Amino acid sequence: xxxxxxxxxxxxxxxYQAKGLHKLAELMCRVGEVTVISTERVMSAQGHxxxxxxxxxxxxxxxxGAYRVFVCNGTPVDCVKxxxxxxxxxxxxxxxxxxNHGSNASVNVIYSGTMAAVIEARMNGIPAVxxxxxCYDADADFSHLDDYIVGITRQALEKGLPDGVCxxxxxxxxxxxPIKGVRICRQAKARWAxxxxxxxxxxxxxxxxxxxxxxxxxxxxxxxxxxLQDNYVSIVPTGFDWTVHDRMTALCDYTHLCMxxx
Amino acid sequence: xxxxxxxxxxxxxxxYQAKGLHKLAELMCRVGEVTVISTERVMSAQGHxxxxxxxxxxxxxxxxGAYRVFVCNGTPVDCVKxxxxxxxxxxxxxxxxxxNHGSNASVNVIYSGTMAAVIEARMNGIPAVxxxxxCYDADADFSHLDDYIVGITRQALEKGLPDGVCxxxxxxxxxxxPIKGVRICRQAKARWAxxxxxxxxxxxxxxxxxxxxxxxxxxxxxxxxxxLQDNYVSIVPTGFDWTVHDRMTALCDYTHLCMxxx
Numbered sequence: 001x002x003x004x005x006x007x008x009x010x011x012x013x014x015x016y017q018a019k020g021l022h023k024l025a026e027l028m029c030r031v032g033e034v035t036v037i038s039t040e041r042v043m044s045a046q047g048h049x050x051x052x053x054x055x056x057x058x059x060x061x062x063x064x065g066a067y068r069v070f071v072c073n074g075t076p077v078d079c080v081k082x083x084x085x086x087x088x089x090x091x092x093x094x095x096x097x098x099x100n101h102g103s104n105a106s107v108n109v110i111y112s113g114t115m116a117a118v119i120e121a122r123m124n125g126i127p128a129v130x131x132x133x134x135c136y137d138a139d140a141d142f143s144h145l146d147d148y149i150v151g152i153t154r155q156a157l158e159k160g161l162p163d164g165v166c167x168x169x170x171x172x173x174x175x176x177x178p179i180k181g182v183r184i185c186r187q188a189k190a191r192w193a194x195x196x197x198x199x200x201x202x203x204x205x206x207x208x209x210x211x212x213x214x215x216x217x218x219x220x221x222x223x224x225x226x227x228l229q230d231n232y233v234s235i236v237p238t239g240f241d242w243t244v245h246d247r248m249t250a251l252c253d254y255t256h257l258c259m260x261x262x
Numbered sequence: 263x264x265x266x267x268x269x270x271x272x273x274x275x276x277x278y279q280a281k282g283l284h285k286l287a288e289l290m291c292r293v294g295e296v297t298v299i300s301t302e303r304v305m306s307a308q309g310h311x312x313x314x315x316x317x318x319x320x321x322x323x324x325x326x327g328a329y330r331v332f333v334c335n336g337t338p339v340d341c342v343k344x345x346x347x348x349x350x351x352x353x354x355x356x357x358x359x360x361x362n363h364g365s366n367a368s369v370n371v372i373y374s375g376t377m378a379a380v381i382e383a384r385m386n387g388i389p390a391v392x393x394x395x396x397c398y399d400a401d402a403d404f405s406h407l408d409d410y411i412v413g414i415t416r417q418a419l420e421k422g423l424p425d426g427v428c429x430x431x432x433x434x435x436x437x438x439x440p441i442k443g444v445r446i447c448r449q450a451k452a453r454w455a456x457x458x459x460x461x462x463x464x465x466x467x468x469x470x471x472x473x474x475x476x477x478x479x480x481x482x483x484x485x486x487x488x489x490l491q492d493n494y495v496s497i498v499p500t501g502f503d504w505t506v507h508d509r510m511t512a513l514c515d516y517t518h519l520c521m522x523x524x
Contacts, residue, residue, distance in 0.1 A: 042315070044314060045311065045312045045314050046308075046309070046311045047308070047309035047310030047311045047312075047339075047378065048309030048310065048372050048373050049307065049308045049309045049311045049373075050307045050309075050373055050472060051472055052306060052307050052472055053304070055461070055463075055469035055470065055471060056469060056470040056471070056472060057467065057468070057469050057470075058468075058470075077309075078472070081456050081458075081472070082458065082470060085456060085458055086458050086470065107385060107502065109504055110310050110381070110385075110502055110504070111310050111311075111312055116309065119372070123369060123372075123453050124453055124455075125453075148519070151519040152516060152519065155515065155516060155519065159515065162506070162509045162512050162513075164506065165506050165509050165512075167513075168504075181517065182516050182517045182519060183517065184510050184511075184513045184514060184516060184517060185510075186503070186505040186507060186510065187503055187504055187505045189503075191385050191386055191387075193386075194343050194347060196343075196344065196347055196348050199317070201317075205319065206319070206320075207317035207318060207319050208317065208318040208319075208320075208344060208348065209317060209318070210312060210313055210314055210318060210340070210343070235513060235516055236504075236505055237505065237506040237509040237510055237512070237513055238504045238505065238506065239504055239505075239506040239509075240369065240372055240504070241448070241449055241451075242371055242372070242430075242449055242498075242500045242501055242502070242504075243448040243449045243498055243499065243500065243501075244424070244426065244427050244499040244500065244501040245448060247424045247427050247499040247501075248446050248447075248448065248499055249446075250424050250427075250499070251424075251429075251446045251497060251499055252446060253417065253421065254414060254417060254444050254446060254497055255443065255444045255445065255446060257410070257413040257414065257417065257444060
């Protein structure tokens with residue numbers, strides 16, 4: 001008797017029409033039964049945002065193909081929550097998100113809707129992997145990733161993932177040279193330094209557009225950024241316990257504050 | 263000669279009219295020079311969202327008082343970025359966020375706009391503290407927190423914070439009994455289990471409202487949730503390196519995947 005095929009929920013933060021989403025869904029069809037739930041609009045850089053002020057709606061998208069597609073008016077995290085509870089009517093064996101048009105290495109993970117969906121799934125105990133390509137083009141070339149994505153997905157399904165860990169997988173942009181392999185990395189230290197230029201609208205009112213410069217602040221060779229530069233796939237085991245455990249004792253002075261109440 | 267007073271940026275995610283924001287700003291006036299930059303709308307549960315699709319605008323709010331207030335059409339993270347770069351014209355000595363109307367203990371920190379502002383500041387090297395009260399009322403009673411907030415703030419300014427660490431401070435709701443003191447805690451393990459009810463609009467179309475049940479999954483006594491239950495202030499040293507360092511070796515199998523390119 002054949003084993004039941006794994007149920008895979010696919011989402012992203014670039015919207016339901018993104019090339020990377022459909023590339024990922026097609027690859028997942030080699031591995032299991034695929035349900036796609038994505039956002040109406042581009043929801044990049046929405047972090048772990050959820051919809052609390054509006055009603056959420058999910059609708060099927062009519063299309064031919066090997067997988068079902070649903071569109072949601074919320075965020076990537078809403079897609080995961082609604083997807084496995086109201087659309088799939090079963091707990092998926094795996095949630096995958098992407099392929100993001102743009103890197104989620106280093107501190108980009110903190111702003112990422114793609115990885116927020118992955119983290120949301122893992123918080124609910126579902127193995128989850130986010131895939132991102134270090135290229136922002138809407139028509140990015142994803143053709144060098146097939147075996148890596150299928151291989152990583154199969155391994156996550158077969159062996160599971162450590163408790164409280166999801167995977168943040170980033171790929172180098174396609175170049176003349178084939179990808180050299182996979183490295184397990186840590187999130188590189190960096191920050192975005194915004195440089196706001198003053199703009200003025202037709203009424204003379206000032207406005208700003210968010211933009212900035214990526215400032216690398218790491219000296220190690222074991223980071224995701226270095227892996228991508230070296231033409232490797234980076235995999236960062238990513239969690240959701242934000243406690244800095246080894247700094248708890250450094251704060252013990254705060255327990256001695258003499259308080260008398262407000 | 264007197265030392266220059268510290269420059270303090272105050273923000274939140276409940277909007278510029280929230281009671282908790284102005285309570286915090288008033289308390290900060292005891293400690294330094296205060297600039298408030300908050301959001302036009304309530305931006306709870308917007309996580310580390312930033313505004314990339316619209317122009318950002320900041321306007322002063324006309325009012326009498328000991329501190330200046332500016333309102334921004336973006337997210338709490340946008341407020342921090344714009345606040346210290348375009349409004350204050352100087353690097354603040356401290357960023358504080360809150361007082362949030364609602365707990366940011368345990369996994370609530372992951373959804374929190376209040377704490378996203380704090381993390382954004384700390385990523386840029388600025389000491390930062392988030393304050394939240396375990397009470398969601400718009401007219402919540404914050405009167406028991408004065409000495410704790412001033413004391414914690416002064417200590418953070420005088421002694422600084424460990425590298426890569428900001429503080430997630432949560433307060434118990436006012437009760438008959440005074441707060442017992444301060445505990446340094448870790449983020450409790452828990453999850454939000456959504457229970458989506460089916461609703462139908464006037465056209466018969468289904469919709470859902472996000473809501474859920476907090477499922478506690480921790481057995482330790484050193485968590486923020488236990489501290490609040492015991493009527494203590496919880497302080498969690500909170501970071502932004504999401505790598506689960508001690509699970510990197512557990513993933514070494516992924517580096518042996520036999521890949522031939524897509």
